[in-house]
Amino acid sequence: MRPRSLALAASIALLPLTAASLGLSSAQAATTPNAAAPRVALPNTVTPAVAHSQKKGDVAAAEQLSVAVGLKLRNTADLDKFLADVANPGSSVYGQYLTPEQFAARYAPTQADIDHVVRYLTSHGLTATVSANRQVVDVKGSVDQIQAAFATHESAYFDADAQRNFFANDAAASLPSDVANLVEGVSGLSNHTVRTTRLAKPNNATPNATPSGFGPSQYDGAYNLNKVGADGTGVKVALWEFDGYKSSNLSTYDTQFGLSGPAVSTVSVDGANYDSAPGQGQGEVELDSEIVRGVAPKATQLVYEAPNSDQGEIDMAAKIVADNQVSVISISWGSCEPDTVASVMTTVSNSFKQAAAQGISVFSASGDDGSRDCTRSTSGSTVKAVDYPASDPYVTGVGGTNLKVSGTTYSSESAWSTAGGGVSTQFSKPAWQTGTGVTGTMRTVPDVSSNADPQSGFAIYTQGTSAPGWQVYGGTSAAAPLWSGYIALFNQKAKAAAKPNLGEANPAIYKVANGTSYGTTFHDVKTGANQDFSTKTGYDQVTGWGTPVADALTTALLGGSSSTGNTVTVANPGNQNGTVGTAVSLQVSGTDSAAGQTLSYSASGLPAGLSISTSGLISGTPTTAGTATVTVTATDTTGATGSTSFTFTVAGGSTGCTPAQLLGNSGFETGSAAPWTTSSGVVDNSSSEAAHGGSWKAWMDGYGSSHTDTVSQTVTIPAGCKATFSFWLHVDTAETGSTAFDKLTVTANGTTLKTYSNVDAAAGYTQRTFDLSAYAGQSVTLKFTGVEDSSLQTSFVIDDATLNVG
Template sequence: MVQLQFCALAVLGALVAASPAAERRVHVVKSSLAEIPRGWALHGTPPTHHTIKLRIGLPQSRFADLERALFQVSDPAHPNYGSHLSKEEVEALVAPQPESLAHVEEWLASHGFAVDALDRSPARDWITIVVPVHQAESMLNTKYHVYKHTESGMEIVRTQSYSLPEYLHPHVDVIQPTTMFGGGLRAFGITSHVEVVAAVPGNETDTSCATQVTPACLQQLYNTANYTPKATDKNSIGITGYLNQYANHADLKTFYQKYLPAAADSTFTEVVINGGQNLQDPSQSGAEAALDVQYAGALTYPTPNTFWSTGGSPPLAGNPAPGQMNTNEPYLDWLNYVLQQPSLPQTISTSYGDDEQTVPLDYATRVCSEFAQLGARGVTLFFSSGDSGVGPGGQSDKSQCVSNDGNATPKFIPAFPVSCPYVTAVGGTTGKPETAVDFSGGGFSNYFAQPSYQSSAVNAYIAALGATNAGLYNKTGRAYPDVAAQGTGFRIFEGGKESSIGGTSASSPTFAGVISLVNDALIASGKPPLGFLNPWLYSGGYKALNDITSGNNPGCGTAGFSAAQGWDPVTGFGTPDFKKIVAALGLNV
């Protein structure tokens, strides 16, 4: 042990000596914003004792190998299809180079941190420190301010730019919270595009989804009604919860008593992360959490259901006590937790997102790479595509649809994390026969390139589109959504009362529920779960979906995109058909 410590210190010393002292004092901008993101306003100066939890992301040395492995285990034509990686195999691929570790540790030590006491991720690719704002400002050669979100009233502590010594730049991918404001983060269902109204009396026996949505109508519509899960000891489904959205056990029981009596005595497992809470007071329940848990559970019963309650977005009000955190970056909190778990639900649904351009590119890239780790481990990740069509404002208003790079260029506004190419994006439909719902988010990323798995389908749509919307979207960007499901008129119970709600936040847990049943059938047959769905989907799996060919998603003063035969940026390849999907996978259920 003494010899190992001596060697480590020798390496560290050699690396430090290799960097001239003058170079180590010169800070160069690492990340900056051209302007305060729209929706936020400068509000003041944080107290010097206000603490910040800084996460330092070190370069993942073999991420290209991880990505290659992800596509191999997800491609039905590859010999490694279904051979998902273990937690330890993934961690080995994303571990930073020793040189990066040494440089970052030396820098932290120079600011008074004990290297052997640092909070690290299992792969050592993240280091987390808690510092008072004045120390963060010194380390990053910046100035933090309090910014207020004009719509929600949320206050956060951020900076528009931060710097690092130039020699550190190759050894640090990202440090947050710094320039990450968010839009703010919102649920794709609790928006101005969603009506929450009193439930319509009667119609409880309607199994068509034509007038309202219940578990029974979804089971009929998506062909799951006669399937009983068989692998409930191995298969499970997970739901993420943010922004003080709490799933209520009493509401779930009431929902089941009315719509799925056989499940009335079942519930979900709640896991609290980073200050999240388990509030069971009916007055504290949330419509988003109720929707996600009630429908994911009803469609997959008796499959185990986990709800993660993740904190991370408290307001900064008045004079916060020492130690108060303020991040509004719950994705990293959630990812940091789940990636440490030895086993995970095979299917996970998330109904939240930001405008992509409000998320710094370095942060978005790193979060996206974390999703790739989950996919490599065999997890199917679903994200709602958004409830603003191609951008806010509908067909009558294009004032909000401009770039935030200082040039105010007219453009459609894609969403994140749904624009990440390692997740499956779910758009919305309505009625029967199904058509695209007009708020279904869809478009093309300005951050992430179009992945090869979708090039043929997407480019065929773009070619048919011609000059429509020219210049408003990025033809070479990752296109979304990939699939769709019902998104209006979902009956839920919230705070003991029944109501009707919609949004693509309903579509994502619905599609996830169907795929969770597919994973159950696969596992029960001795086969691996689907994992990252998109390569299978675009290579032929789409033939098992119901193609949606009518409707559009207006926004930004335009009619948006239109649904069409095959893939389109409104409903993707369409809605699920459980029996066709399992048949396409060679199963007889």
């Protein structure tokens, strides 16, 4: 705890939050929850597992729980209309996607409604945090406080079918009617439902020293992904994960197949960050990343990592749409619908609606247990069931096939016998789900498919039983990131053609599939079945509409060829060579079959330091050695395009990089902040927290009350330099347990390098190091942001920070 005059602050922190302490106006403060209002039971807030599990006793009253309270959207009829219009090329608002701020202003709960719910929750001693998209209130407190707030009873149970212990509320949660009217559901009262991977391996799978199974050239060639004329440049993809990865494994994959692109980075949700010690799901995360890299090597991948829980899933969905960094989300984890709390699905679906409104496509694996998705979970193999979140109407469910190739060319395809598919019991059939083979009144999955059978699996480099190695993986977990990578290519092409992101994919996919180009844009898979459904001509509940013919599908999704029939041709300049530190000037030119057209040029895959003008001049000074595949696209005024690709090899050369340490006042020993910029009181020499070296350090947080501290400095990394950022970090805390309540986020130019929390507390200092070579030739702002909640201090102490170049 900070050794400052905080006795008064500490005593205030122990009191229930009042309207004044929440910073509310007197008008808002008058809107207090009605303690006498009748309580209303919240439907779908009890896990189905309670019905067949054995109660073992009460959960200890002092045990700490964290619960997510989902809030209802407003103006939902208008939202539904907007989502239909923004995906309709014939609408005046087509492609005019919203920002998170615009979505919140139109459809999120009002601030007054949020305050009303928060006041009720904090009146029971719970701490409350509202998500950035204003749809979720995360609360934490003791079991006693939770039970009082939601009028529930928490018990310990044993599920004999699943052979696991869990806790759960015995009956539905309830709230006073004036609060309940604002609430979608309450999640986290049980820890039974967990998300599992949709990953499969051949029975004889063992790690090997060399790769076998499909590599990028085979699946890119089979599905014509290599003919789209894009590489993902400028597009960001979110990977939806409940485990972590090793960067070294991803690098080995890239090296093996000659791929290069932006470094994969982690975005922590609710304090989760598994990368230092990935668990059983490591293979899933690395499969997802490596497949996206193989399809769209230049796309930026953000790995969102969340606790594997109902609350973790809800908070991950809310954070991705609030961050609004990506245009594609790839999901390879799921749970069968009957075993998932319905209010959780509804709350997450609200975030998926926001994704659609913001132009974000979502692709999710349809499962690996066929039409009996609960086979390996509670409800069992006798129940026809589909996988969630693939069943959500705002998500594109991706099924699985067995692909055969001839070299790198498509040969044939059949359904994978355990590819997930069937009929949802949760979601009604959306208006766009029409066509040959589409029946019934409920949502059916999958929508599309691609290779997933482990017998025709993918070469993946990941952790084996004792060491990393090459393995062959399949599962619809491989199919979802393949489609997500393809949409990254599409969005790059769309931007070059001055058209919007694909956004919610299903309306566009079903429109193409129901049109005259279906036979040329999809491989219609007509052989094979899962337990209850067979493939057929057109749509089926095993492979959906089939697998992509990516170049033709791209043309169709972009609206087809130009009505004038223009042909744009870009002259190939031949393979190019350059040297780090030596200027480049290369003019690319093209021709148009129509007279009077002006061509506008764009390029993907350019070596770092180079750019292209709209007139086709590639110029700049390369900063990094390596070989890249460059694709130059020319677009005329009618939207017709033409592309050409060539390699650009940059040799090391003499960079003139003088070894140096760039940060000023790196140990804070001047006794003041400059050239750092810090919040008040951070630079400190008190004995309560020792410095790593010398007497001074940056002491962030440690107040035991809601507080945010920042420390930042901006420097320029010379072109061609290797840059290493290091600092010494000591974390001490009064928090207990494995939940991250207080967090320190380290960023470079706004990109998260790492998030630490009270869970990382330890004696002494630990050195943390990051490679910032990707920022060579740029000005970079390094920033530490420490956020402390309303109770129990956590101190983040930083010292001896360096940024070494050489």
